[in-house]
Amino acid sequence: TKAWKQMSSRVAKHHVATKDQYHIPHDVPKGHLVVYVGKEEESYKRFVIKITLLHDPIFRALLDQSKDEAYDDFTSGDSKLCIPCDESLFLEVIRCASPRYS
Numbered sequence: 001t002k003a004w005k006q007m008s009s010r011v012a013k014h015h016v017a018t019k020d021q022y023h024i025p026h027d028v029p030k031g032h033l034v035v036y037v038g039k040e041e042e043s044y045k046r047f048v049i050k051i052t053l054l055h056d057p058i059f060r061a062l063l064d065q066s067k068d069e070a071y072d073d074f075t076s077g078d079s080k081l082c083i084p085c086d087e088s089l090f091l092e093v094i095r096c097a098s099p100r101y102s
Contacts, residue, residue: 037090056097
C-alpha cells in the first residue's frame with residue numbers, strides 16, 4: 001500500500017543518512033528484526049522477531065491497525081518499528097501466528 005511504501009522510503013532515507021553509524025545489534029540474529037511494543041514510549045518493550053512474521057496475515061493486521069491508530073509512533077525518528085498496543089495482545093498475535101511464519 002501507499003503508506004507502507006512511504007514508511008519504507010523514510011527508513012531507507014534514514015539508513016542512507018546514517019550509513020556510517022548503521023549497525024545491527026549483536027543480539028539480533030540474521031533473519032530477525034527488532035520491534036518495540038507498548039502503549040507509551042517510556043514503557044516500550046523490545047522484542048526480536050523473525051522477519052518471516054511480516055508475511056503472516058494476523059501479524060500484518062496488527063501492523064496495519066497500529067499504523068492507522070498512531071502513524072507518528074509507528075516509526076520513531078530513529079527508524080525503530082514501534083507497535084503501540086498492549087504487550088499481551090502482541091504476544092497473543094505472535095502465539096497465533098501461523099507456524100510456517102514463526
